[in-house]
Amino acid sequence: MLAVLGLPLAGGALLALWGHEKWAPELNSAVSFCTFIAAILLAWKVLVSGPMVVLNEQFFIDSFNVFLVVLTAFVAFTTTLFSRPYMRNEALLSALSNYQLRLYHSMYQIFCFTMLLALTTNNLGILWVAMEGATLATVLLVSLYRTRASLEAAWKYFILCGVGIAQALFGTILIYFASEKVLGAGGAALLWTHLDAAKGSLEPTVLSIAFVFLIVGYGTKVGLVPLHSWLPDAHAEGPTPVSAVLSGLLLNVALYAVVRCKILVEGALHNRFADDLMIGFGLITVLTAAFLLWRQKDIKRLFGYSSIEHMGLMTFAFGIGANFAGLLHMTVHSLTKSAIFFSVGHAVQHSGTQAMEAIRGLVRLPAIGWGLMLGALAILGMPPFGVFASEFLILTHAMQSHPWSTPVLLVALGVAFASIFGKVQSMVWGESAGKALPHAQASLPILLHLALVLLLGLYIPPYLARWYSEAARLIG
Amino acid sequence: MPLSSQFINLLASILLLLAFAMLSQRRIRSLIRLFMVQGMTLAVSTAVIASTTNQSHLYYSALLTFSLKVVILPWILLRMIRQLNVEWDVETLINIPSTMLVGIAIVIVAFNLALPISHLAGTITRSTIGIAMACVLLSLLMMITRSKAISQVVGFLSMENGLFFAATSTTYGMPMVVELGVALDVLVGVLILGVFFFQIREKFESLDLRHLEKAEEE
């Protein structure tokens, strides 16, 4: 448990000192790998002995968050594998200084730390602190290149998420305000385990106001329309490994926070307010993002919007109670989206631009071209990839519980398909005009992710399925 | 109503007044001063609550607030405007009189929302939650109407103040761990922003946010 949190923190400190060295990427990977192993051990323990509360009740691990911990650690690890050749290329192509490299490596680990902290903490306050920390860590990563565009993106990111997160804090205060009556003042009143036990007796009015603030607040980080505006910019301008973890992990963590709060509010309210809110946000997000995809010209913005769309879909899924599908979608989305960003990163290096019309013939680098093509198809919900499985479950669930919503979803999925696929196709096929990369590209993480997504599309191992069902039950 | 409670209500109304003042203030330097006063008010109110309720950790809290929001942050901000040489801000979306009207509407909304809640509060300061909420929303409004980066940050920080006020006055403060974390985040955030300002100025030769509108989608 401690290792899961301690390792990235220590790694961050180490890399702050030596992040510019030649072996820094290896160290980065090694730290992430150890974190991953620790996460697996943790998961194993939870799987065997059930939920646990440790360290003076400050940390709480159940099947819901432990699965996200493993996912986060895993994607963080594979991203470091990708980041190694990518940043080497980047250091040559964009002439990064030692300071920037140090900053990058250490912030990367700090970012992982804050995400893991947000996932494992039992204290809603700490959850908030960690979320804010994650924002701060990534702001610096987004503005790493110090170009006008990246500064602009980072500024928007900072302000919008800052405001959002402040609203979430207000929501948290309101929850504390309500729980204090029941649990008494002091530390216990913000501990999720206690709140969960007492959620039935919390004051409904307070909690519904709190939930509005929380969903607007954390929803900003999730990227729910109309609070999403920071997301495409931040994805487009940061280094690609950061885009990969932003899309693949941070959004998940934010959604995790929303869902945790939803569980409480739902328990207190005894009505469908929280669900309806999530459904509404989800649908608006999916639809808007789909149409916005149509207009994109920058490859990373394109996939940024695609992340928005998928977060909307997940929010919708949790809203209608398709929790199993939502969790599965979280998993496959972060695997697929990060794989796509890996390919995109190299593709951009290969062609020297992020403008899609200038990218052609990526298939000349088979791992990149095929990675992007298959990844895009996977994210669009093409079987036999796992995204299809989760979308199938979400859609079928929606058809039974909220039939009116299915046309909206289908329109959105159709438009998203036309938008993304048309663009990806013209980038992957055709004659290549790019130049060779100075360092060999990272094919392994791409293939690994896609293989996992393919596997999940055809077969969900029983222990994973049990895990999901367990977590889905927890969510309610 | 006990005296301390009345006093706190007074401080709360001062906060609200300050929020309006900030909303109408065009000069950045005065804005920061107002922010300082806001921090001061906050610290005082925290201390008063601490003394009334004998919540010792609130003293630390008050101290923290004071040092951070009255001393450190204004100092940093003032230094910055001196170095960056920005004095005036211009309102962008809405002019100031209309902003005030919107602000009043917001206060009404916030009060009405808080009405059912404040009955529940067991603290001596129950009616303040509406004011805290109004402060938060007013600060948000201020961020929307300003075009200079620094005034946005001030708005952001005053929002933080509103939150803090909500936390102390309605619930006698959050657990210490949380508060420390919040404070750390705010501090780091401001430091990062400082770095940012210089970078932005270096690249754009200005701190005007209208330069940061390039990422439109055609």
Next chain:
Amino acid sequence: MSAFGLLAQFLQLFLTVLLAPLLLGWVNQCRAWLQNRQGPGIDQPYRKLRKLFQKDAVIAESASPLFRIVPYILFGAMCLAAAIVPSLATDLGFSEAADAIALVGIFALARIFMSLAAMDIGTAFGGMGARREMLVGFLAEPALLMVLFTASLISQSTSLTVIVETLAHRHFGIYPSLAFTGIAFLMVLLAENARIPVDNPASHLELTMIHEAMILEYSARHLALVEWASSIKLFAYVAMGIALFVPWGIAQAADWLGMAFALPILIVKLLVAGFGLAVIETVMAKQRIFRAPEFMGTAFLFGVLGMLVHFLLGA
């Protein structure tokens, strides 16, 4: 398939194939008479065939084997067509092998092979003729099927034997549906057999010719077979018309006596029909080739109308 059926079948086939050129000769002779000419005599087609068979064949150097096979296929297909149209008797050995739809199929088969052979050499005329022929067929084929469908609907069968038996047994009366289809059939007959007003068998004018354009490159025995096949086709069509619209007198069931009577009756009918054809060809003018679609479209329309009238009036 009874012994009688088989025998009757061969008898009819034999007679048809032999007599077919005679019908053509008769039509031409009548036309000559109507035009105040003396005419070559009704045995002229036979003389022409004999002449052609005895010549040496001249074939274009670019001709493929397809070109040389087609005349035989054409001849074979027309023989089958002549065999299954009941002209002498209804109890025919092969009648179960092909019904009305298959009959249309046979004509289509012959037409397509003819067109392909025409395109084989690669001359301008060949392609032009093939295209025009296919166009005529494209419109004539459905019209013919409509005619046959109406008959099939009346008799609840597509088997030609059954159709003829049913039609022959009904009470004499006015059948508007048959009137419509009769007109349609006549138009199809004219078009399919390259008669005026769609085509002129006697003309080699490039602007108008259809059938002749296709067989330009044939000579000697191949040409003889093609010509013979066309005369059988004409015969089959006329026989079909007789069978559909004036079926009385065709021998039914195993009836040798009936057959003995049927032959002279058939000859009389053929003479009348041939004369009728000649009259039509004399009084009508050749249409422009662009009018052909309209002409065939009208035929198709009549066919459909006939069928609808059948539904409407039940007759």
Next chain:
Amino acid sequence: MNLLPIDLIVSSALLWIALGLVGLAARKQPAFVRNAVFPVGALAGLLVAASAFSSRGVETAISLLGLPDLPFHLRLDSLSAFFLFILGCAAFGVSIYSAGYFKNDEKHIGPLCLQYHVFLAAMVFVLLADDAFLFMISWEAMALSSYFLVTTDHRIPEIRRAGFLYLLMAHLGALGILLYFGSMGGDYSFDAMRKSHLTDLHATFAFLLALFGFGAKAGMLPLHVWLPEAHPAAPSPVSALMSGVMLKTAIYGLLRAVFDLLHLQLWWWGALILGIGLATALFGAIFSAVQSDMKRLLAYSSVENIGIIFVGIGLAVIFKAYAMNSLAALALVAALYHCLNHAFFKSLLFLCTGSVLHATGERNLGKLGGLIRTMPWVAWSALIGALAIAGLPPLNGFVSEWLLLQAFLFTPGLPHSYLNMLIPVAAAALVLTGAAAGYVMVKFFGIVFLGQAREEKLHDAHGAGKWERAGLSWLAGGCILLGLVPFFVINHLSGASMLLVGSSLAADKGSWLFLSPISPARASYSPLLFLIVTCGATLLSFLMVRRLYHGRVRRTMPWNCGYPIWNARMQDTSEGFGQPIRQIFDPFFKMERKLPSPFDAMPKYSAKTEDRIWHSLYLPFGNMVEYVANLFGKIQQGRILVYLLYNFVTLIALLLFMP
């Protein structure tokens, strides 16, 4: 161990996937891939066909894979067995052919081999699927693998465009199918759907979704636009499989959806399918007549044939709705038989175009000609295919059209006067389509293989290799056999028609020689006798002529009405050949024509015909999406203040409207 047919079929499909991987791994040894992998794949196809043919009754299996609550269900019944039979037969011929064909594509052979075999395997699973999830997975895997095959030559922009359009339409269709399954309810296994009882309205909704989804795949009007783009773009064996087999999976899906999974059928569904089918058939026929690219011509002809199959299905639904089950069986058998036939002759023709393309490098009809002399094997195979597709006796195309027309002739029994009146008109339209098919095939065969070579290089065109010949012969042989002895297959179809409409064609009423679906008095047809008589007469005449007049044959210039100059440019062009049709059906086309003026030094004539549907339906739709996207785009101002305002407004609005 007793191996059931379903096991054999599943193992063949897995073998295909394995072969694909082997091919990918061995991409550095293209000769091995061609001469070993593809033939083995062909044998697997034969195994599929044989197992499917020998299967009786219903076999089911449940796989370990799939979702936790919904493992993959497999089911082999007579309907899927029949379509698997089609798949196996066609796959055998096409794979054998591919072994020879891909020698020019050695660069791509690895991915090509994988995609090709995955495509085959996906089709198997589509046909075997017994739950919505597996069905959708294999359905989309099929679309995806064929998309990759279509874009094999992705350097050409048109091919990319075609591929995009194809996958987009496939995906939209798939969404429709998904919605259909969703509206059927239950736990998404087909068994549950069979048991569900929907109201009329609900069932109609489901039916329309299924029609949309499967129609998009089948190329039904007006969802056909992808088909003439995608089929020509693919390598020829793939076009063959797509046209020959993949379109049939859509037919399979529609049959499964309408007859098997939905428990009721309404008569107007049938009328709708019938109407759409007719429009599709007519549309396909007249459009293929004006094409000048040989593969596009064949693609439009596929549209036509799909229309014909739809007509059969529509009739079957009408009959079934009025509980005239034996007639429904007749119409259904006609449709199914046409599926089989089309698989054979369309694959054959596409493969022939493949050989022509390889030998000449040309797809444009205007640059071909006279190939019967340089590549006789291909030419004669193509002739068989062309005659079969034109519906000429005694080949297989005629049998299915004959059955279909028979079904039409029974409509007077329907208790619905409008239908009674309209359906014969529909029969007329169908016949018109058939005649148009003849026109098209004369154009296709005549221009490609007959006449003189329109380009110099065609004289060096080489014939097909031995693998290719083998593949062509298999399919051509199939066309002939299916035409001559339809009885056996039709007998076999009784299982499927029993399953779907609860009745079968009592084929045992006739002897094996005769085909008489109802009674010999109503109608009968004996292709074998037909052939014997025709051939007998032909042979007899041949022998007689030989014997009596064995004149010499002299070869010389063609006579050509005595015109002395004779060259290839004087032949009919493909545009010229299509001109009459273009003129008659003028309103159907959007035509651009450039006529040279008499003073042009280099006179050039060009005519381009386009699909009106594309301009009147798809482009406005695309513009609409564009417009909406721009509306949504307005919210991305790029100004942070505006974004903050969004946040603020959202918050206030939610607070105000909170319950």
